[in-house]
Amino acid sequence: MREKKAMTQIDRRTEKLTTALRRAGVRITRQRAALLSVLAEAEDHPEAIELQRRAEAVVPGISLSTVYRTLTELEHQGVILRHQFEGTPARFEHSEARHHDHMIDVETGEVIEFANDRIEALQAEIAEAMGYEIVHHRLELYVRRKRAPGDPD
């Protein structure tokens, strides 16, 4: 039942994360390998504790310290992103996808991604006009689902 040929997108992501760690000269331990594939598989923006839960399926005893330590290293290598949304612990995602910003539904906590080139361009212009260049930025829209006229509660 083991596929030999098909390298899935997730495998590729896992490899990229692994490579980043090797490049940093760190060892690929069981716990790290588990965490890397959990990150590669994630479609959402999980917190450290949730990543630990998911990794425990493979490495039962993995500690939260190890999760945090590895996340910090991966962040330094630039292969994952750490987001600090309002009112929650930090959330993480791999940085494979191209840049995007986030909307957070204040009612449900759901995180929705979006990208807009005009906004990105405007930001750069503004900074430029004031004599600065952007190192990085953070744009978060805290939103509420809009009721269409005549919608039920």
Added chain:
Amino acid sequence: MREKKAMTQIDRRTEKLTTALRRAGVRITRQRAALLSVLAEAEDHPEAIELQRRAEAVVPGISLSTVYRTLTELEHQGVILRHQFEGTPARFEHSEARHHDHMIDVETGEVIEFANDRIEALQAEIAEAMGYEIVHHRLELYVRRKRAPGDPD
């Protein structure tokens, strides 16, 4: 030496903050009065501890808990804003000025304000297009001063 007529801008701001607290049904204590005028006078984005330091000029023993408690109340009344920039404790400012966003010089920590209607409009459009309305948002540009060609180090 006491001016009777001239109500300065700062006096007006202090009054607005005071009114907000009274409206909330809370008492104007010595410590609160001090904090309110410190906030009204502030031209920058001070942290709670810095506000405490400034208030101590008037009320020597004012505790940090009281500062935090009052700041939280003022925030709930909508007369001050709490900003959570990366890597620092929360910073505060009165909300007299119209809406603006912030650039943070990653080298110096300096906070620079800016406002751009096109960005604001675009944000609203994006949310709208996805069926949401914006409750509030957060746009922070982490920047570095740009070296003009031929500038000294």
Added chain:
DNA sequence: CTCTAGTTGCAAGTGATTTGCATTTGCCTT
């Protein structure tokens, strides 16, 4: 001036994340 509910300062508690340290463990070197 009195009375009392709101407020204060202080100490202790929280929640997320980091760190110290003794014990394992990857993995390069024989």
Added chain:
DNA sequence: AAGGCAAATGCAAATCACTTGCAACTAGAG
């Protein structure tokens, strides 16, 4: 295959920025 050792792990304790419990105060209505 075995050895050696720096790096990594797990656990407990520490940190940081606030928040909260509580007994002693005090603003301010009557």
